[in-house]
Amino acid sequence: MSKEGVLLLVAQRGGSLLSFVGKLWQHPQGRLGLILAGCLVLVAILSPILAPYDPYDVTQRAAKGLRPSWQHLLGTTTTTGQDIFSMLIYGSRVSLPIGIGTGVAIAFLGAVMGVMAGYLGGFVDNLIMRVVDILLVIPTLPLIIVLTSLFGRSYFVIVLVFVIFGWPGLARVIRSLVLVLKNTNYVKAAELAGASRWYIMTKHILPGTSHLIIMNTALTSAGIMVAEAGLSFLGLGDPTAISWGKMLAEAQGGGALLFGAWWWIIAPGIGIFLSVFSFMRIGIAMEEIFNPRMKASSSIYKLFKHLNNTYLDEVFRSMEEEESVVREPPDRSDAPTPEGCHG
Amino acid sequence: MKRSYLIKRILYAVFIFFVVLTLNFFIPRIGVHDPAERYYPPQGGMSDIEYEIIKQFTREQYGFDVSTFQQYVRYLRGLLRFDLGTSLRPGSPKVTALIGQRLPWTLVLSVSTLVISLVTGLLFGTMAAWKRGRWQDTLLLNASTISVALPSFFIALMLSFYLGFRLELFPAYTNPNMVAQFHWSWDAIRMVFTNAALPIMSMSLGGIISYSQTTRNSVIAVTNEDYVVTARAKGLSQATVLYKHVLRNALLPLATRIGMNIGGLIGGAIIIEQVFNWPGMGTLFLEASSTKDYPLMMGIMLFLSAFAILANLVTELLYVILDPRVTVGEKR
Numbered sequence: 001m002s003k004e005g006v007l008l009l010v011a012q013r014g015g016s017l018l019s020f021v022g023k024l025w026q027h028p029q030g031r032l033g034l035i036l037a038g039c040l041v042l043v044a045i046l047s048p049i050l051a052p053y054d055p056y057d058v059t060q061r062a063a064k065g066l067r068p069s070w071q072h073l074l075g076t077t078t079t080t081g082q083d084i085f086s087m088l089i090y091g092s093r094v095s096l097p098i099g100i101g102t103g104v105a106i107a108f109l110g111a112v113m114g115v116m117a118g119y120l121g122g123f124v125d126n127l128i129m130r131v132v133d134i135l136l137v138i139p140t141l142p143l144i145i146v147l148t149s150l151f152g153r154s155y156f157v158i159v160l161v162f163v164i165f166g167w168p169g170l171a172r173v174i175r176s177l178v179l180v181l182k183n184t185n186y187v188k189a190a191e192l193a194g195a196s197r198w199y200i201m202t203k204h205i206l207p208g209t210s211h212l213i214i215m216n217t218a219l220t221s222a223g224i225m226v227a228e229a230g231l232s233f234l235g236l237g238d239p240t241a242i243s244w245g246k247m248l249a250e251a252q253g254g255g256a257l258l259f260g261a262w263w264w265i266i267a268p269g270i271g272i273f274l275s276v277f278s279f280m281r282i283g284i285a286m287e288e289i290f291n292p293r294m295k296a297s298s299s300i301y302k303l304f305k306h307l308n309n310t311y312l313d314e315v316f317r318s319m320e321e322e323e324s325v326v327r328e329p330p331d332r333s334d335a336p337t338p339e340g341c342h343g
Numbered sequence: 344m345k346r347s348y349l350i351k352r353i354l355y356a357v358f359i360f361f362v363v364l365t366l367n368f369f370i371p372r373i374g375v376h377d378p379a380e381r382y383y384p385p386q387g388g389m390s391d392i393e394y395e396i397i398k399q400f401t402r403e404q405y406g407f408d409v410s411t412f413q414q415y416v417r418y419l420r421g422l423l424r425f426d427l428g429t430s431l432r433p434g435s436p437k438v439t440a441l442i443g444q445r446l447p448w449t450l451v452l453s454v455s456t457l458v459i460s461l462v463t464g465l466l467f468g469t470m471a472a473w474k475r476g477r478w479q480d481t482l483l484l485n486a487s488t489i490s491v492a493l494p495s496f497f498i499a500l501m502l503s504f505y506l507g508f509r510l511e512l513f514p515a516y517t518n519p520n521m522v523a524q525f526h527w528s529w530d531a532i533r534m535v536f537t538n539a540a541l542p543i544m545s546m547s548l549g550g551i552i553s554y555s556q557t558t559r560n561s562v563i564a565v566t567n568e569d570y571v572v573t574a575r576a577k578g579l580s581q582a583t584v585l586y587k588h589v590l591r592n593a594l595l596p597l598a599t600r601i602g603m604n605i606g607g608l609i610g611g612a613i614i615i616e617q618v619f620n621w622p623g624m625g626t627l628f629l630e631a632s633s634t635k636d637y638p639l640m641m642g643i644m645l646f647l648s649a650f651a652i653l654a655n656l657v658t659e660l661l662y663v664i665l666d667p668r669v670t671v672g673e674k675r
Contacts, residue, residue: 133355134362137606137655139647141613142628146370146640149632150381226494230614233496234629248500252618257504257515265504269497276492 020214023289024282030289033218033281040275044092053083055090055242068263075263079254084267087242091271094243098155098228099275102162103221107213110167114174115201115209119182125175132168140165141230148236155238158231162224170216174209181208211290218283222276229272244268349660356656363648368418371637378407382431382637405429405638427642431634438642441627448522449623451539452612456546457604463547464554465597469590471555472562483559487552499545499618506541513540517621542619546612550604557600561593568592595666602658606651 024030043050052073060081068075074084117128144161151157181187182205190200231237232245247268251257256264375381379401385394402408405428406417421428427438471483490498507515517538518524525531565571566589574588613625620626624643631639 134359137359137648137651138363138366139644139651142640142644142647145613145628145632146644149635149640150371150373222492226492229494230496233494233614234617248497252500257500257508260508262504265497265500269493269501272494272497273489273492277488280488280492 020211020286024285027285027289029281030285033278033283033285036274036278037282040092040096040278043089044096047089047093051083051086051089053086055082055086058082074267075261077250077254077264078256078259078261079250084247084264087247088244088267088271090242091244091247091268092275094155094232094237094241095225095228095271095275098159099221099225099279102159102166102224103217105159105163106166106170106220107217109163110170110216111174111206111209111213113167114171115178115205117171118175118178119197119201119205128171129175132171135165135168138165141227144231144236145234153236153239155228155241158228158236162227166220166224170213170220173212173216177209177212178205181205211286215283215286215290218279218286222279222283225272225276225279229268244271345663348663352656352659356652360649360652363652364419364422364645365415367641367645367648368415371641372411377402379405381635382407384635427645428638430631430639430642431636432639438639441639442624442643442646445622445624445627446609448621449609449612449616449625451535452542452546452616452621452623453609455536455539455543456550457601459543459547460550460554461601463551465558467551468555468558469562469585471559472566473585475563480559483552483555487556490549490552494614495545495549496614496618498548499541499615502541502545503618506544514538515541517542517619519620522622539621542612542615542621545618546615554597554600557597558593561596562589565589565593598665599658599662602654602661605658606654609647609650 021034024034058080060076060083063072063076063081064078066072066076066081072083072085074088076083077087113128113132117125140161143165144158147157147161148154187200187204190204195203228237228243229245229248232243233249235246235249237243237246245268248265251261251264251268254264256262371381372378377398379398382405383397383401389397406414409417418428425439427442429435430438430441432441467483471480474480503515506512514537518534521535521538525535571584571588574584579588609624612621612623613628615621616623616625617629628640628643630636631643
């Protein structure tokens with residue numbers, strides 16, 4: 001089967017957002033991810049109810065550096081006696097919105113740019129792809145550091161930079177897929193029937209890329225959460241918010257290593273791990289559902305690339321690689337053939 | 344054909360570099376009328392007249408007294424002589440000199456990390472591919488899922504805590520006198536690597552697993568090729584098949600990975616350097632950011648971008664040379 005064939009096959013497994021969730025639920029890994037992510041979202045929403053103490057209360061001089069106990073599930077900080085379990089709960093209010101929000105914004109921008117570049121072609125395509133090339137070489141982390149020292153430390157700057165520099169990777173992938181979809185019979189039929197470009201882009205092309213967009217949103221959100229923790233660790237986030245990265249920085253600065261307060265370091269680590277892990281599970285499950293030929297491991301290594309800021313068109317390239325190598329028929333014999341499905 | 348492709352790629356890289364350096368020039372000038380205010384922000388207890396005098400002095404010293412276009416031309420001419428301007432630090436050291444001082448220390452970390460992760464990753468990856476589906480493979484898969492979700496600085500903190508403070512195997516923080524005490528002798532080199540042990544370990548962990556994954560996937564991909572099946576059918580030994588037929592071809596995607604990683608080699612250590620207070624480019628950059636030393640910050644930014652562009656270019660060209668199957672000019 002040709003490269004186009006595989007891509008089409010994958011594209012036609014798309015559907016509505018609800019059907020995605022349904023398919024995820026049937027996938028064991030996806031279900032794990034969904035449950036975990038759902039719990040975390042609930043924790044973030046209900047944190048004032050769930051947190052046993054006020055995490056901003058820095059006046060508990062009597063309760064400094066307590067070990068984990070039933071009163072303080074994860075102990076207290078050695079400097080100000082804040083309850084670490086409450087801080088951990090409140091930390092989800094920074095990590096999750098930033099991760100999900102940035103992921104969705106990147107998906108939106110990447111999809112728009114990718115579809116435009118792929119379908120319109122010509123000058124628009126050239127322009128967008130040149131911008132992509134430039135954005136991909138600028139080191140993101142140093143730029144965020146520069147911009148926060150220009151405009152002050154806030155999550156707004158961080159999210160803005162992530163969005164501006166995050167979409168090129170997705171746009172490239174989507175563009176490659178759109179170039180294939182553009183030549184399908186149903187798009188050609190729509191063109192001949194006199195449909196406007198806008199109509200074709202939104203009704204015929206975009207739905208075909210939906211699986212890639214949603215998968216990318218999950219994996220990007222996971223990557224952004226790791227990056228956000230790093231930036232908060234460097235003290236570039238909002239100085240008044242409690243975030244897991246900042247908790248780690250405070251732990252290091254407050255001598256948690258020296259005093260042996262391991263609970264102060266492990267707690268934020270658990271928070272970061274759970275949130276990133278759950279979104280990664282969703283992304284990987286999504287990938288397995290829509291492209292059974294892809295190995296679970298390849299998405300992990302893509303995420304690595306993403307974190308290393310060299311995302312490039314790896315998603316697409318790995319699809320090509322897998323395709324050119326694996327000679328067996330697809331795992332699911334009941335998959336619709338490209339000819340049989342004209343949506 | 345090949346030469347025209349080469350020239351085209353190089354010109355394109357130069358174009359991208361030009362755009363990046365232009366952005367770099369304008370970033371500190373965003374949002375202020377007078378860049379002197381950004382270079383020397385007003386401080387408390389200073390009268391307007393005093394501040395005006397200081398601004399005038401700053402303007403002359405950093406060449407803000409001419410039009411923006413003239414400043415830009417001056418900036419470009421400076422770059423041609425590899426001059427990135429002077430830092431705002433006392434004594435006005437050259438930015439290039441500061442980068443030159445710190446660069447070797449970052450390279451100690453990043454080059455050792457690259458070598459360790461590459462060698463170990465190759466070994467583990469080949470093993471996982473060879474024992475596909477058995478416990479070695481499953482272990483690698485699980486390890487990679489877990490390690491991706493754990494940020495490297497968290498691993499660094501844990502290592503610093505257990506190996507540094509608890510077991511006292513390695514220094515938990517970098518010795519502040521390391522740079523001053525350094526001279527070319529075995530003892531000094533050993534001291535540097537003892538101090539570098541924990542940073543290198545925490546950076547390598549992710550690298551080892553990511554290289555293992557790449558190796559595993561590409562080895563498995565090659566194992567399914569017809570010529571490998573043929574080699575086996577001929578009755579060649581497992582070792583011969585592995586080394587002469589599989590690995591030689593499986594290394595190709597790895598070469599691209601290395602090239603891409605080299606681009607992030609210098610800038611990638613910012614957080615880890617901060618954790619261990621390692622005197623490299625990352626800490627230099629954070630120092631520049633906290634003191635609002637814009638010439639230094641933008642100089643480092645430009646250096647990092649230039650390095651990334653160069654690494655991308657080399658990787659792309661290397662790929663064409665290494666893999667004769669790649670048809671030049673068709674892609675993109």
